Amino acid sequence: MTDRVDQLLNSWKTEMPEALGPTSELGKRVMVLAGMLAEATRKTLAEQDLTGAEFDVLAALRRSGEPYRLKANELSNSLLLSTGGTSNVVNRLVTRNLVVREPDATDGRSTLVRLTDTGKAHAEKAVLANTKAHADVLDKIPADALDAATKALRDVFPHLPD
Numbered sequence: 001m002t003d004r005v006d007q008l009l010n011s012w013k014t015e016m017p018e019a020l021g022p023t024s025e026l027g028k029r030v031m032v033l034a035g036m037l038a039e040a041t042r043k044t045l046a047e048q049d050l051t052g053a054e055f056d057v058l059a060a061l062r063r064s065g066e067p068y069r070l071k072a073n074e075l076s077n078s079l080l081l082s083t084g085g086t087s088n089v090v091n092r093l094v095t096r097n098l099v100v101r102e103p104d105a106t107d108g109r110s111t112l113v114r115l116t117d118t119g120k121a122h123a124e125k126a127v128l129a130n131t132k133a134h135a136d137v138l139d140k141i142p143a144d145a146l147d148a149a150t151k152a153l154r155d156v157f158p159h160l161p162d
Contacts, residue, residue, distance in 0.1 A: 005029050040133035048126040053081065053089045055130070058098065058123035061115045069114035071104060098122055 005028045012019050045055050056079050061068050070078070076086040090113055093099040098119030104110035115123060138146060 005032060036137050037134055040137050041130055044129045044133040045126065048122070048129060050122075050126055051089075053079075053085070054093060054098075055126055056081075057086070057089050057093060057113075058115065058119060059127055061099065061113065062120060062123040062127065067114060068120055069102070069112045071107075072101075072111045072113055075113055093119065 005025065008028060009020065009025060012024075041052070041055075045052060048055070050058070057075065060075060060078050061070060064070050072086065072090070073083065075090075076083045079086060081089070090099060090101070094101065097116055099113050099115055102112045102114055104112050141149075
């Protein structure tokens, strides 16, 4: 039985073979997998009453370690968001008592964003739920195939543009 990527590639081979290159199959398979993982994340975050950006902020703060806080500009940089975009997300999380803003005692120009106890618990629940959702997507893959795919992609990444 052929899968969706095989069907797509076979169509291009028939209709416009010059559109296919040596990376076509890898690119399509990575895109399909990324889409499946993104959909699993989207569903999980909706169940957790979080947007993707809110999840990213909570996860970044949680993985920063105790006391689970970062300077606002560090948070923006780690999320690849504008400072204004990060500020809007943080405002929503402050309203929900998941984070608080604190003055930075070492730099009067900076603000720290810190997880509340409620925010820490919510972040942990959401991260674990997302991990499970991704595991569910990949659960039929034999361990040796999953390890080989992971290693292959690890070997590819150093050669990608920054």
